[in-house]
Amino acid sequence: MPATVITYIIRRLFAAVVLLIIVSMVTFGIFFLMPRLLGATPETLASRYVGRAATPDTIRDMARNLGFYDPLYEQYWRWLKGIFAGADYNYGSGIEHCPAPCLGYSFRTYQPVWPDLMDRLPVTLSLAVGAATLWLLGGITIGTISAVYRGSVFDRLAMGVSLAGVSLPIFFTGLLSLSIFSYGLGWTAVGGSYTDIADDPGQWAYNLILPWITLALLFSAQYARLTRAGMLETMNEDFIRTARAKGLAEPAVVVRHGLRGALTPILTIFGLDVGLLLGGAVLTESAFSLPGLGKYAIEGIVNYDLPKVMGVTILAAFFVVIANLVVDLLYAVVDPRVRAK
Amino acid sequence: MSTQTDGPAAERRLGEDLLVVDGLQKHFPIRRGLLQRQVGAVQAVDGLTFSVRRGETLSLVGESGCGKTTTGRLLTRLIEPTGGRIQLDGRDISHLSTSDMRPLRRDVQMIFQDPYSSLNPRHTVGTIVGAPFRLQKVQTENGVKKAVQDLLELVGLNPEHYNRYPHEFSGGQRQRIGIARTLALRPKLIVADEPVSALDVSIQAQVVNLLEDLQNEFDLTYVMIAHDLSVVRHVSDRVAVMYLGKIMEIADRTSLYERPMHPYTVALLSAVPIPDTSRRERRERIRLQGDVPSPINPPSGCRFHTRCWKAQEVCKTTEPALVELAPGHQAACHFPENAA
Amino acid sequence: MSQNPEDALAAAAEPRPAATGSPFLQVRELRVHFPTDDGVVKSVDDLSFSVDRGRTLGIVGESGSGKSVTSLSIMGLHKAGTARITGEILLDGQNLVGMNPDRVRKLRGKRMAMIFQDPLSAMHPFYTVGTQIVEAYRIHNPVSKKVARKHAIDLLDRVGIPNPTSRVDDYPHQFSGGMRQRAMIAMALSCDPELLIADEPTTALDVTVQAQILDLIRDLQQEFNSAVVIITHDLGVVAELADDIMVMYAGRAVEYSSAADIFNTPQHPYTWGLLSSMPRLDRERTERLQPIKGTPPSLINVPEGCPFNPRCAYAGTNGNLSFTVRPEFRDVGGGHHIACHLGAEDRMRIWDTEIRPKL
Numbered sequence A: 001m002p003a004t005v006i007t008y009i010i011r012r013l014f015a016a017v018v019l020l021i022i023v024s025m026v027t028f029g030i031f032f033l034m035p036r037l038l039g040a041t042p043e044t045l046a047s048r049y050v051g052r053a054a055t056p057d058t059i060r061d062m063a064r065n066l067g068f069y070d071p072l073y074e075q076y077w078r079w080l081k082g083i084f085a086g087a088d089y090n091y092g093s094g095i096e097h098c099p100a101p102c103l104g105y106s107f108r109t110y111q112p113v114w115p116d117l118m119d120r121l122p123v124t125l126s127l128a129v130g131a132a133t134l135w136l137l138g139g140i141t142i143g144t145i146s147a148v149y150r151g152s153v154f155d156r157l158a159m160g161v162s163l164a165g166v167s168l169p170i171f172f173t174g175l176l177s178l179s180i181f182s183y184g185l186g187w188t189a190v191g192g193s194y195t196d197i198a199d200d201p202g203q204w205a206y207n208l209i210l211p212w213i214t215l216a217l218l219f220s221a222q223y224a225r226l227t228r229a230g231m232l233e234t235m236n237e238d239f240i241r242t243a244r245a246k247g248l249a250e251p252a253v254v255v256r257h258g259l260r261g262a263l264t265p266i267l268t269i270f271g272l273d274v275g276l277l278l279g280g281a282v283l284t285e286s287a288f289s290l291p292g293l294g295k296y297a298i299e300g301i302v303n304y305d306l307p308k309v310m311g312v313t314i315l316a317a318f319f320v321v322i323a324n325l326v327v328d329l330l331y332a333v334v335d336p337r338v339r340a341k
Numbered sequence B: 001m002s003t004q005t006d007g008p009a010a011e012r013r014l015g016e017d018l019l020v021v022d023g024l025q026k027h028f029p030i031r032r033g034l035l036q037r038q039v040g041a042v043q044a045v046d047g048l049t050f051s052v053r054r055g056e057t058l059s060l061v062g063e064s065g066c067g068k069t070t071t072g073r074l075l076t077r078l079i080e081p082t083g084g085r086i087q088l089d090g091r092d093i094s095h096l097s098t099s100d101m102r103p104l105r106r107d108v109q110m111i112f113q114d115p116y117s118s119l120n121p122r123h124t125v126g127t128i129v130g131a132p133f134r135l136q137k138v139q140t141e142n143g144v145k146k147a148v149q150d151l152l153e154l155v156g157l158n159p160e161h162y163n164r165y166p167h168e169f170s171g172g173q174r175q176r177i178g179i180a181r182t183l184a185l186r187p188k189l190i191v192a193d194e195p196v197s198a199l200d201v202s203i204q205a206q207v208v209n210l211l212e213d214l215q216n217e218f219d220l221t222y223v224m225i226a227h228d229l230s231v232v233r234h235v236s237d238r239v240a241v242m243y244l245g246k247i248m249e250i251a252d253r254t255s256l257y258e259r260p261m262h263p264y265t266v267a268l269l270s271a272v273p274i275p276d277t278s279r280r281e282r283r284e285r286i287r288l289q290g291d292v293p294s295p296i297n298p299p300s301g302c303r304f305h306t307r308c309w310k311a312q313e314v315c316k317t318t319e320p321a322l323v324e325l326a327p328g329h330q331a332a333c334h335f336p337e338n339a340a
Numbered sequence C: 001m002s003q004n005p006e007d008a009l010a011a012a013a014e015p016r017p018a019a020t021g022s023p024f025l026q027v028r029e030l031r032v033h034f035p036t037d038d039g040v041v042k043s044v045d046d047l048s049f050s051v052d053r054g055r056t057l058g059i060v061g062e063s064g065s066g067k068s069v070t071s072l073s074i075m076g077l078h079k080a081g082t083a084r085i086t087g088e089i090l091l092d093g094q095n096l097v098g099m100n101p102d103r104v105r106k107l108r109g110k111r112m113a114m115i116f117q118d119p120l121s122a123m124h125p126f127y128t129v130g131t132q133i134v135e136a137y138r139i140h141n142p143v144s145k146k147v148a149r150k151h152a153i154d155l156l157d158r159v160g161i162p163n164p165t166s167r168v169d170d171y172p173h174q175f176s177g178g179m180r181q182r183a184m185i186a187m188a189l190s191c192d193p194e195l196l197i198a199d200e201p202t203t204a205l206d207v208t209v210q211a212q213i214l215d216l217i218r219d220l221q222q223e224f225n226s227a228v229v230i231i232t233h234d235l236g237v238v239a240e241l242a243d244d245i246m247v248m249y250a251g252r253a254v255e256y257s258s259a260a261d262i263f264n265t266p267q268h269p270y271t272w273g274l275l276s277s278m279p280r281l282d283r284e285r286t287e288r289l290q291p292i293k294g295t296p297p298s299l300i301n302v303p304e305g306c307p308f309n310p311r312c313a314y315a316g317t318n319g320n321l322s323f324t325v326r327p328e329f330r331d332v333g334g335g336h337h338i339a340c341h342l343g344a345e346d347r348m349r350i351w352d353t354e355i356r357p358k359l
């Protein structure tokens, strides 16, 4: 069996790499073509890299140095090579080396993108992991109770609220909770601050609690509905009847037999959600002005800063792919029948 | 052969061979590894040779997984064989393409086991039973509706059921709907996969009788797949006993039930529970141990040797051929029972 | 019910050995009704029977006749609020109907256990066979996991699983159908129950495996001396196992007697119908099967009078009685009970002249 698991992982990793390359190509293509469609030339793009008083000659030199005259595929190839081998950039002020993994330099800030991403990752990571823990606990608990007491007041209330939760935009709930809890009641931190967990765990959590809750509310609504549907189905299975026939107490029947059986589809969605969130909870981070990957991506888009956008996109795609791989492997842990295949 | 072989076939005139199967084989590949190389095969059907005469009923029996359904799907060419030949009415249909097969679909029809899942719940009875006419673009005298209503009447349903949906019917009635659908194009050969297994005894008898009546009326040829040996004895002219993709024994009904030669057949027959308490003590039982081995790695020599109570050393090494041990009675065993 | 059929039932069981005091399981005038949008489904309607320790009762009937509903009622497994249950279910003298659900739960798996039809879906796919047996044992016995595991291995060995020490860690999908049913039996027997209910335990299995499982149930019953209720639609299966047989139709008992009587001198037209419609290996092959005409009734609109009257060939024999008056379930001699208006002479004559010769 281990041999089959290993070939399985290798196959999946291979597929993941191919997928990442395709995602990066598409993103590169879009962000390469977009400015051009809007009328930008290699010179106007290069002018962002030189001082305000540059002559057309220096701009052209710059554009040539950055390879802006080269065809699309060559530029893409160079970008790809940078990731694995690093790259050298010439900004007129001399050659600068960007070590692997090199995702290029920001057009705006002249900072290499990779270290920037690594700076912001902890913020996004904290946000995603905290929120995910909350919504998993909340969503699954509410969904399970709803399913067990189907048709009760609790069930109807929970499902009504969750319907609202699924449909309300995060920007709205985010701003609403900010204005109530931070500005109004002063219970929680005002957006825009982030403290590293290593520096002060208390402060870290205090700063993040509001975005966590906001994000978790949104997701738990979806998870509650999903859990409820899954539980209603599982609780009708024959093996539940068997568990009861053994004389098992109802809470154990629900949790050990019911929930365990209903968990698989939730796992799939969870993997996807966490993967996506690690790529930057774009709206939440903006709403709470958290300096994470999402906010970084927005800066990139607003400023036509191709390397930034490429960096975040590829990192997000990477997380999604990895999360999916992990979910697939977890499947085999959760469902022994998968192992046999 | 004894004079007791008279049965339904004696009244019906049996014609020449309608279906001739020779060395029929279906291996489903198992693929593994990085490159999805084939590492083995499920030997679902592994070399079947038999023929069915016009107007005859041949039954295939055997334990779950022995390849009965796969054989049925091969005969109706729902799947393509990996070896051997199927001849229908003198024509080799083993590898006909879907389009070449289409005109022949009129001649070969299949009845499925599960009367609940084999009918589309969103279609009315009229649509379901009339589908073959539309698919084959057959002209009917008084329109499709009349033809369908005639069929419904034929199988003992009310023609007014035309616009109802399958879920409004009981299991037995659904099986009748399925039978009406197969009969639409007046097929020559009907392959029925466990047509009565899902039904209650009282309803089962109704459907069995219906199948017999239809056979007499339209001179149908049946290949019945079943696991209930009592039902099989009732409906068949000849019976083939399968084990792990092979025929162990094939004979006419009386001969097989009265003088079974293959140890596997003997064991199967002795396992059938008899509705008579006085037999409880007297019965001589042969209990097979364990389960059917995997068709991926069938046992060497005689496939039955792992469970056979008569097995000797030679059974493990040499595969016994299916040979005629009495007139019309073939068995594949080195040490047959009841052999003359 | 007029006289006291339970007494008669008890009397029927009396002369047999092993009966000590009142029967271990006694069901009296059980009614299980399900209110639905279309009307009230009367799944079980006035059913009485009893089983003693060391005895096997076979319940036979077509699908929908209320067999499973009966067994689930005994086990207290109907969902709270869906079923309206009245009557009495006495387990060793204690009435389970209306008992505190937690008290019933503590009896389940310990004093009464159940085996289900489809062993694949009846076992949790994500837990090993061993884990599931250990769980069943530890609910009622405060022992360590290690002790329970040892017990599970012993049980698997007892029900004939080869290499139980290693197979105990297999998942249900790694077992064959017959082995799964054996494992289910091991689980049901884990706490040495006094009542074992087997609801179509072999319907999903091949004949060869069915024979193995029936042998196993028979042996285990002798070993544990428990009361066994075996539910099936196959008269052959009950003939193999049962001491007494109850035939059900449309949620009611139509005939109840010792197994030998049911097969040698059945007295109810429905039982006759069942016997004539099945092809039999132990008789000359008949030219034609004799089905019961029509289909079982809807349990929402059970026919007036005798529920079997639309399908019964003798419904007109007693004037209008079969269509207007529900025949009571009564003792017609020697503990043989039937629910039919036909007189004793008519029954004997029909059985001897019309039914038996055609079987």
Ligand SMILES: Nc1ncnc2c1ncn2[C@@H]1O[C@H](COP(=O)(O)OP(=O)(O)OP(=O)(O)O)[C@@H](O)[C@H]1O
Residues within 6 Å of the ligand: B028, B042, B043, B044, B045, B062, B063, B064, B065, B066, B067, B068, B069, B070, B071, B227, B295
């Ligand atoms: N598409 C397939 N791919 C791989 N294996 C298959 C496939 N179809 C059938 N098999 C295998 O072939 C064998 C024979 O299957 P088949 O369905 O013909 O059995 P059967 O005799 O009809 O059994 P049953 O009585 O349970 O219906 C089984 O081991 C089955 O798992």
Ligand SMILES: Nc1ncnc2c1ncn2[C@@H]1O[C@H](COP(=O)(O)OP(=O)(O)O)[C@@H](O)[C@H]1O
Residues within 6 Å of the ligand: C034, C036, C041, C042, C043, C061, C062, C063, C064, C065, C066, C067, C068, C069, C070, C082, C299
């Ligand atoms: N929860 C339920 N709600 C409504 N009807 C039910 C319910 N459970 C069973 N029934 C009905 O009760 C009747 C008897 O069912 P059952 O005991 O399962 O039959 P069987 O004899 O085949 O085991 C059937 O008509 C069935 O549809």
Ligand code: SF4
Residues within 6 Å of the ligand: B262, B263, B264, B302, B303, B304, B305, B306, B308, B309, B310, B311, B312, B315, B320, B332, B333, B334, B335, B336
């Ligand atoms: S050949 Fe040998 S193993 Fe096979 S059936 Fe005959 S006696 Fe048994």
Ligand code: SF4
Residues within 6 Å of the ligand: C268, C269, C270, C306, C307, C308, C309, C310, C312, C313, C314, C315, C316, C317, C322, C327, C339, C340, C341, C342
């Ligand atoms: S009471 Fe009448 S209808 Fe019912 S079984 Fe007896 S004869 Fe038939």
Ligand SMILES: [Mg+2]
Residues within 6 Å of the ligand: B068, B069, B070, B193
């Ligand atoms: Mg099949």
Ligand SMILES: [Mg+2]
Residues within 6 Å of the ligand: C067, C068, C199, C200
């Ligand atoms: Mg049932």
